[in-house]
Amino acid sequence: MELTIQKEGLTINPSDYGLTCLKFHKQSVAHNHLTETMESLDGVIHTGTTFGARELQASFWQKGDNHILLQLLIDELHQLFATREEIFITDSRQPGKRWKALVNSTYDIDYINARTGKFDIDFLSPRPYCESIGTTLDPFTFDSELWQVGMNIPTDRDLVYKHRTNRFQIYNAGVYLDPSKLPLRILYKGASNNLTIKNKTTGDTFTYSGSSGANDTILLDRIQHFKNNVNIFSDTNHKRISLLTGWNDFEITGTSGSFEVIFDFRFYYL
Missing domain, CATH: 2.40.30.200 (Elongation Factor Tu (Ef-tu); domain 3)
Incomplete structure (x- = not known):
């Protein structure tokens, strides 16, 4: 050892x-x-x-x-x-x-x-909690030397944390992740009007009453909200998105044209 x-x-x-x-x-x-x-x-x-x-x-x-x-x-x-x-x-x-x-x-x-x-x-x-050395943006392969057995990572299905569709699933291998207590970053890249991001599994819903262009980025960083690094918290519903252990079903509305949504976090274990 x-x-x-x-x-x-x-x-x-x-x-x-x-x-x-x-x-x-x-x-x-x-x-x-x-x-x-x-x-x-x-x-x-x-x-x-x-x-x-x-x-x-x-x-x-x-x-x-x-x-x-x-x-x-x-x-x-x-x-x-x-x-x-x-x-x-x-x-x-x-x-x-x-x-x-x-x-x-x-x-x-x-x-x-x-x-x-x-x-x-x-x-x-x-x-x-201890935390995973790897993040959701790292490759989920044992060759990466970031992962191990006993981390509750499924082997029968690919884990994807970058999506370009309005409905998708996000997997959390660790304990319940509340961004007011543990780090979680969600990035939306693309055009939108009255953007809504909803975790249908938890019922958590984030809304932004403004709009974004094709080259803009909206960031949910724990409980803070930004557009192109400018704080937009006052233009949102002040809510955060949490993740239950296991699969979480998401739905995004208010999108316009092509977009990408990215979930960046670690897994936390007792």
Whole structure:
């Protein structure tokens, strides 16, 4: 097993720091239950549940050619894990998924001998989900080295995320995707008048009361709406499009002439 770390846009191989990963595991999802009490009512009323952040733990050997080189590697290790920003962690046992994480503990090197040490370190994933390394705009082939088994990706049907027809389907392999909480970009390229995009599976409907030309692009970026990079939120119905797990049926009206609609997102997993 190996862990690959991405920090500040760079992919880091822990072996360059003399590291060998002994253990990496994630804790179960934390459930945050929202409740209310009412006079004369036994117990509480459940009003909702959210998932908390996810704790991750790793254990490493660190080895140098001699004691002095081990000390230099330890200094480099401190530099690696001294960061205020989120890093990405990928477990080689699941190479198609990555965790966005923060370093969440101090750590001490326990010396096994003069040139070998061992330590444990904790990480915190602000989201309860890991995410696919690939996006819906990447090729869905195992040759791309972006995907793996266990990602709920169907093999009996092609996955298409660029469409030129008014009715089509979009597949979401991960958890329910609410763009107010997780990234989702929908681009419409082409002419339109009173454009409407509807996910018939969820009932979500986006409408734009204006028009667009053949060379224009309308973008739904999470909960923001743009036309050619200019905010048009006030000219829409202020709604967002979400995606259920599995197939989602879409219908577009208000189109004029040829057009293309593109769905750009990652899959998220517990």
